[in-house]
Amino acid sequence: MDRNLLLAFALSFVVLSTWSMLQQKERDTRTPDAIEVTQGDTPPAQPEGPRYRELPAAEPELPTPTRPSNDLGEQAVAGELIAIEQPLYRARLDSRGAVIDHWELIEYADRFDDPIVLVDSEIDPDGAAATPLLELGLGDLSTQEWSVENADTDSVSFRFEKDGVRVDKRYYFESDTYLFRLLVEIKNASGNVISPRFLVDWPTRQRDGNDFREQSLAVLHEGSLEFQLLAGLGSPGFFGSMLGRSPVEVYEPYIGEVDWAGVQTPYFLSALLPDQPTQANARIVVLERAKSGAVELFFDPVEVPSGQSVAREFRGYVGPKEASRLEAIGGSAIASINMGWWWVAPLARVFNTLLDMLYAVIPNYGVAIILLTIMVRLVTAPLTIKQMRSMERMRQLQPRIKALQEKYADDKPKQSEEMMRLYKQEKVNPLGGCLPMLLQFPVFIGLYYALRSSIHLRHAPFFGWIDDLSAPDMLLELPGIGVPIRVLPLLNGLTMFVQQKITPMQADPAQARMMMIVMPIMMTVIFYQFPSGLVLYWMMSSVLAVTHQLLIGRKMQSK
Numbered sequence: 001m002d003r004n005l006l007l008a009f010a011l012s013f014v015v016l017s018t019w020s021m022l023q024q025k026e027r028d029t030r031t032p033d034a035i036e037v038t039q040g041d042t043p044p045a046q047p048e049g050p051r052y053r054e055l056p057a058a059e060p061e062l063p064t065p066t067r068p069s070n071d072l073g074e075q076a077v078a079g080e081l082i083a084i085e086q087p088l089y090r091a092r093l094d095s096r097g098a099v100i101d102h103w104e105l106i107e108y109a110d111r112f113d114d115p116i117v118l119v120d121s122e123i124d125p126d127g128a129a130a131t132p133l134l135e136l137g138l139g140d141l142s143t144q145e146w147s148v149e150n151a152d153t154d155s156v157s158f159r160f161e162k163d164g165v166r167v168d169k170r171y172y173f174e175s176d177t178y179l180f181r182l183l184v185e186i187k188n189a190s191g192n193v194i195s196p197r198f199l200v201d202w203p204t205r206q207r208d209g210n211d212f213r214e215q216s217l218a219v220l221h222e223g224s225l226e227f228q229l230l231a232g233l234g235s236p237g238f239f240g241s242m243l244g245r246s247p248v249e250v251y252e253p254y255i256g257e258v259d260w261a262g263v264q265t266p267y268f269l270s271a272l273l274p275d276q277p278t279q280a281n282a283r284i285v286v287l288e289r290a291k292s293g294a295v296e297l298f299f300d301p302v303e304v305p306s307g308q309s310v311a312r313e314f315r316g317y318v319g320p321k322e323a324s325r326l327e328a329i330g331g332s333a334i335a336s337i338n339m340g341w342w343w344v345a346p347l348a349r350v351f352n353t354l355l356d357m358l359y360a361v362i363p364n365y366g367v368a369i370i371l372l373t374i375m376v377r378l379v380t381a382p383l384t385i386k387q388m389r390s391m392e393r394m395r396q397l398q399p400r401i402k403a404l405q406e407k408y409a410d411d412k413p414k415q416s417e418e419m420m421r422l423y424k425q426e427k428v429n430p431l432g433g434c435l436p437m438l439l440q441f442p443v444f445i446g447l448y449y450a451l452r453s454s455i456h457l458r459h460a461p462f463f464g465w466i467d468d469l470s471a472p473d474m475l476l477e478l479p480g481i482g483v484p485i486r487v488l489p490l491l492n493g494l495t496m497f498v499q500q501k502i503t504p505m506q507a508d509p510a511q512a513r514m515m516m517i518v519m520p521i522m523m524t525v526i527f528y529q530f531p532s533g534l535v536l537y538w539m540m541s542s543v544l545a546v547t548h549q550l551l552i553g554r555k556m557q558s559k
Contacts, residue, residue: 082151086175089319090115098146098158098169099127103270103318105178110211111459111468118263118270118318123205124292128270129182129316130201131169135301136186136194138162142201164190178319179329182272185311188304198312199298200272204263206230206291210471211458212265217295218336219261219282221254225335227264234289253283259331261297266321266338267455267470272297273315273331321455340449347446352454359456365469366462369451369533373540376443377548384545388552393428451533462536469533488532492539493524499546 079096092102101121108116119128130142138144138160146158146169158169165188172181188194206215218227228251236245258280262271274280274297282297297314304310317329326333339345351372358368377384400422408415423429451457451469461467465475466488474484497520527535 079145080148082148082156084156084173085153086173088176088178091119091173091180091318092121093156093171094121094127095146095148095158097127097130097142097144098160099130099142100171100318101127103128105268105319108268108320109459110209116211116268118268123207124203126201126203126294128202129171129272129314130203131167131184132199132201133167133186133196135197136165136167138165141167164188165194177328178317178325180316180318182314182316183311184314185309186304187309188306191306193306194304195301196304196310197298197301199296200314201294201296202262202270202272203287203292203294204230204270205288210468211267215263215265217262217284217293218264218271219254219284219295220259220332220335221282222257223259223332223335226254228284228293230293231290233284233291233293234286247286247289249286251284251286253281255281258282258297260317260333261295262317263295264321264336266453267458268319269321269326269333269336270318271316271331271333271336273317273329273333274299275313275315277331321453337453338449339453340445344442344445344449347442348449348453351447351450355450355454356456364462365457365460365533366466366536369469369537370540372447373537373544376447377541377544380443381548384548385552388549390429392552393426397422397426397428447537448534451537452531457531457533460533462532466532466536469536470531472529473532473535486528486532488535488539489524489527489530492527492535492542493520495539495542495546496520496523499542499549502546502549 079094081101082093082095084091084093088106090102090104090106091100093099094101100119102117103119104115104117106115110116121127126142132140132142134140141160144160146160149157149159149168151157154173154175156171160167160169165186168183168185168187170183170185172183174180182200184198184200186194186196204215204217206212215230216227217230217233218225220226234248235241236243236247257278258274259277260271260273261282262269264270276299279299280297281299282295284293284295286293299312302310315329315331317326317333319325321337323334323337326336339348354372354375355365355368358371359365362368362371401419404415404418404422408418458468458470460469462469466473472484473486473488475487477484497516500516500519523538527538
């Protein structure tokens with residue numbers, strides 16, 4: 001292994017770390033029904049044309065968010081609380097703002113066996129699915145008290161009425177899915193023309209725990225997933241700071257072609273899907289830099305004359321990132337599962353399928369990962385054998401190569417010519433040790449995304465202290481300094497040290513010793529915060545590589 005191969009390793013891991021921030025998905029082109037504008041209380045079946053005028057997007061402008069950041073010591077005064085009990089989740093609605101102030105998943109629990117709570121009024125009292133409707137001139141309706149018109153296990157209706165304008169907000173809950181529907185209807189009985197935007201707001205706040213790592217505000221715009229990590233929300237970034245850019249308060253809006261907008265973590269999604277994606281807009285706002293923010297889904301304002309009404313319907317999904325459920329709701333919600341670039345995604349899906357098949361036979365995902373690693377090594381064995389044989393032959397040629405370098409030290413063209421003649425004579429490809437290894441990186445990247453994105457590995461135990469393959473393992477924590485001791489990354493570093501020691505080197509002894517130390521240390525640092533399932537895969541791959549290298553080297557030496 002020479003410096004070029006070391007550089008290839010380093011560059012590959014740099015690319016790997018950035019790929020987790022990028023993905024591209026095909027969007028769902030289904031077009032839902034348009035909004036309905038009615039005369040009085042009797043809606044026509046199908047009006048021939050729209051009975052309202054769409055105003056330009058900039059008229060009126062969206063207001064700057066003025067909601068104060070939530071101090072955990074301050075609790076907003078709640079209105080009437082309405083509990084919703086469904087087989088998959090428990091929810092609670094608050095008449096103050098007519099919002100969802102609590103949503104917990106029954107079938108998913110955290111490490112302390114408490115239900116996963118995706119909307120929590122104790123953390124963010126503003127509530128989810130708020131509709132400020134500031135453009136109506138009635139104040140911020142997300143902080144007003146609404147009357148409860150109807151409440152049962154499947155639906156809840158709220159109403160707010162002032163100055164001749166009536167707003168009805170109805171929630172409909174489904175029993176066998178994590179979906180709900182939100183219908184917002186505005187009736188204008190005032191003497192003025194109103195122009196609602198139907199903005200729906202979904203706030204969130206930074207939370208601790210592996211279930212909420214990499215929490216972000218996300219928008220699927222024009223088929224591409226755009227998101228802002230909550231940990232860096234509002235920051236201009238490293239290069240932005242160098243260029244003198246100011247912190248961000250409100251991000252540029254995404255105009256049109258918005259399939260959904262919401263809050264996501266690696267394993268859970270809270271998303272709003274508009275009734276007309278082609279006309280929907282979204283934006284991400286900063287409430288408290290790097291701590292809390294909100295995603296807003298809205299439309300261009302529509303002009304509603306006196307005596308008419310207008311309505312829009314949204315669908316909401318608050319639940320786990322289970323592929324089958326996300327595909328069923330449409331709106332390209334499946335794009336929230338990070339499978340990497342388009343050419344990596346098919347590999348990741350294949351590996352996910354194989355993991356599930358292996359788990360069906362042996363119900364332990366740690367064992368399934370080990371078996372999958374063996375399967376991958378068997379499939380890539382021809383490349384691996386070619387690589388190891390090439391490296392072994394290059395090692396055997398090192399004395400002759402060194403002699404040519406000394407003989408033609410002052411004549412580089414002649415030195416290169418003689419070395420190429422030597423390679424041709426011995427039928428050795430100097431790149432044969434690198435290219436097969438580089439061709440295996442797509443396999444590793446596919447496995448990386450498969451293990452990283454699979455919700456089935458969440459809280460999946462292996463053995464002993466490794467009780468969650470989706471999180472870094474921790475045997476113990478050093479008292480006083482709080483440094484975790486992770487066994488798998490340390491064993492992985494040791495295994496890589498052995499692998500480097502027995503791998504034939506083309507470099508000089510000093511460089512070889514440096515690589516033998518630097519590479520394992522670098523890999524240990526990289527993997528120290530990786531989920532234990534990924535570290536287990538890489539460690540087993542290294543163990544198999546060491547075994548294979550010993551067998552190949554012994555066989556070639558005997559020949």
